[in-house]
Amino acid sequence: NVVLSTLMGGVSGSANADAAMQSKVLVPEMTRRGYDVGFSAALTASSSIISVIIPPGIGLILYGFMGNVSIGALFLAGIVPGI
DSSP: OHHHHHHHHHHTOOHHHHHHHHHHHHHHHHHHTTOOHHHHHHHHHHHHGGGGTSSSOHHHHHHHHHTTOOHHHHHHHHHHHHO
16 A cells, blocks of 8 residues: 555645545455555555655645746655655
């Protein structure tokens, strides 16, 4: 779940899209394999927020555009905390 959130963060950059996709795909599979539904949902919700940090985060692009900050520099700054 956490690894998929990290990979999807590099593709979509949206925590909502990441959580929605994983809740439909991974939560049922995790519960089928014996994990509690609450644990599966909490893990999905908490791991999906990493996609905001990993470039190309939607927030990074908006902040760079509105604040006249280099988007490339913001992407580079987001790689280490995301990993």
